[in-house]
C-alpha cells in the first residue's frame with residue numbers, strides 16, 4: 001500500500017488503466033503538457049503521447065461529444081471538465097446523447113465514457129468554482145454518478161468507472177484533493193460502483209452522506225459520542241446512481257433514525273430521494289422523521305463571511321444530529 | 328512646392344493621434360488609464376502575497392487593447408460585456424481604483440458583486456457594464472442580445488464583447504456572431520488574443536492563424552490589430568463603432584497581445600512556457616510602447632512621467648486605505664438577491 005492524496009489516487013488510477021488498456025484515452029482542457037489545473041493528469045501525456053492525452057480547445061460541449069463519439073467507436077474515453085461548474089455546456093451531450101445511446105439503439109450501442117470533474121465549495125471559488133452539480137444529472141436515467149471520499153475509493157472506483165459499459169459521471173471534491181492522505185491499495189484494486197460503505201459504525205443514529213459530507217459527518221459523530229454519549233453510524237453512499245438500497249436499509253434497520261446530509265443545497269438534492277425511499281420502504285423501522293441537511297438554497301458566494309453562511313459545517317451537523325436524537 | 332504638396336507632407340508627418348482627431352490631453356489621459364490599470368494590477372498581486380486578496384487575475388499586457396478600444400466608444404451610451412481581463416476597459420467606462428479594490432478585498436460596498444464574486448468580475452449598472460460571471464464566452468452572446476435591444480429601441484448604442492481567443496472555441500462565439508451578422512446588429516466582438524488559454528497554446532485552440540479570419544465566414548469584417556499599439560486599437564474600434572452606428576452591422580476585431588503574467592494567482596506558467604518568451608514579450612509591451620510614442624511627440628518628459636506615476640500611486644493608496652477599512656459583507660447578506668426582494 002502507498003499513501004496518496006485523493007488527486008494522486010486519481011492520477012494513479014488513470015495511469016494504471018492507460019497502461020493496461022490501450023483504448024483508454026484522456027481529454028480535456030490543459031490536461032496534457034500542463035497536467036491539468038489540479039495536476040490530476042500530470043505526466044500522462046509524456047508517458048502516453050499527445051494522441052492518447054489530448055489538450056482540447058476550450059469547449060466543454062465538444063469534450064463530452066468527442067468522448068461519446070470515440071466511445072461508440074471502441075475507445076474508453078475519460079473526459080475531464082476543468083471545474084464541474086463548466087459542465088453545463090456539455091449538458092446536452094451528456095443528457096440527450098450519452099445517457100440515451102444504449103436505450104435508443106435498442107442495446108446495440110453503448111457509451112462507456114467517464115466524465116471527471118472537480119466539484120464542491122470551501123475553497124473561496126465563488127459562484128463558478130464551487131458548485132455541486134450531481135443533482136442536476138441525478139434525475140436522468142442512464143447515467144451513473146460516483147463521488148469518492150477517500151483516496152482508496154477514488155482509485156478503486158475510478159477503475160470501475162472506466163471499465164463500466166455505461167456513462168459514469170465521476171465527481172471529485174476539490175477541497176479534498178490534497179487535504180487528506182490515505183493508504184491506497186496498488187495494482188488490481190477496484191471498488192464496485194453501486195456499493196455504499198459504513199465509514200463509522202454506530203448504533204443510535206444514522207448519518208447518510210457522501211463527498212465532503214463524510215468528513216464533516218465523521219467529525220460531528222465523534223463530538224456526539226464524546227459530548228452526548230450518542231453513537232452515530234456514518235454511511236458513505238459513494239455511488240449516488242445507482243443507490244445502494246441494501247446498505248441504506250441496513251443502517252435504517254439498525255438505528256431507526258436518519259439524517260441525510262450533503263454539501264449541495266437542500267431543495268431537490270440527493271437527500272430528497274434518499275429520504276423518500278426510506279419513507280416509502282422502511283417506514284416501519286423509523287422512530288423519527290427522516291431529516292435532511294444541506295447548504296442553503298442560494299448560490300455560493302466568494303467572500304469568506306458569505307460562503308460560511310451558506311455551507312453546512314460541523315456545528316450545523318451536530319445540531320441536526322441532536323435534533324434527531326431527541327425523537 | 329505646391330500648397331497641395333506641403334499639405335500632403337504635413338499630413339504624412341502629422342502625429343497619429345492628431346490624425347485620429349485626438350488632442351494631446353486625450354492621449355495623455357488614455358496613457359494615464361493604462362498606467363492606472365497596470366499599477367492596480369500589480370498592487371493586487373502584492374495584496375495576494377500578503378494574504379489579503381485570495382485571488383488575482385491580471386490585465387498586464389492587455390492595457391492598450393482595453394483602453395484603446397473602450398476609448399473609441401461612448402461611455403454612458405454604449406454597452407460593455409467584459410471578461411476578467413477587462414480592467415483597463417472598465418476604467419475607461421467609469422470604474423475606479425476604489426471599485427477595483429473594494430471588490431478585490433470582497434467588501435460589502437463593492438459596486439459589482441458586493442463580495443459575492445471573485446475579483447475581476449466586472450459589471451456596473453451605472454456605467455452600462457453588464458454583469459459578468461466566470462464561464463468563458465457566455466458574454467459574447469449577451470453582447471448580441473444587448474445590441475438587438477439597442478437596435479429595437481433605436482437608441483444608437485453599440486455593444487462590445489471582450490473575450491480571449493480560447494473563448495472562440497465555444498459555440499457561444501459562433502452563435503453570437505452568426506445572429507449579430509444576420510440582423511446587422513450594432514455589435515463589436517473584440518478578441519484579445521494573448522496566445523494562451525491557461526496553458527493551451529494557439530495551435531491547440533484553432534488551426535487558422537487569426538481569429539479575425541473567421542469574420543467573413545459569418546458575414547462581417549474581421550480585423551487584426553496590434554494590441555500593443557493603443558492608437559491602432561483606437562482606430563479600428565472607432566471604425567467598427569461607426570459602421571455599427573450606420574446600421575451596417577457587427578465587426579470582429581482581433582487584438583494580438585501577450586499575457587505578461589501567469590493565467591492567475593493559482594497558475595504556474597513555467598510549466599508550459601519559457602521565461603525567455605515572457606521576457607521577449609516585455610520588450611514590446613504596451614506601456615513602454617505608448618510612453619515612447621508620447622516622448623517622441625514631445626508630449627511627455629521625465630518630469631511629467633514621474634508626475635503621472637505619482638498621482639496614480641496616490642490614487643491607488645487612497646483607494647486601498649478606504650477599501651481596507653470598509654466592512655466585509657455581513658453573513659445575513661448571503662441569502663439575499665437570489666430573487667428580487669419585495670419592495
Ligand SMILES: Cc1ncc(C[n+]2csc(CCOP(=O)(O)OP(=O)(O)O)c2C)c(N)n1
Nearest residue numbers: 086461462463491492493494521523524525
Ligand atoms: C466554460 C469554461 N470552461 C473553462 C473555464 C476555465 N478557464 C478560465 S479562463 C480559461 C482560459 C481562457 O482563455 P482565453 O479565452 O484565451 O482568455 P485568456 O485567459 O487567455 O485571456 C479557462 C479554461 C471557464 N472559466 N469557463
Ligand SMILES: [Mg+2]
Nearest residue numbers: 491521523524
Ligand atoms: Mg488567451
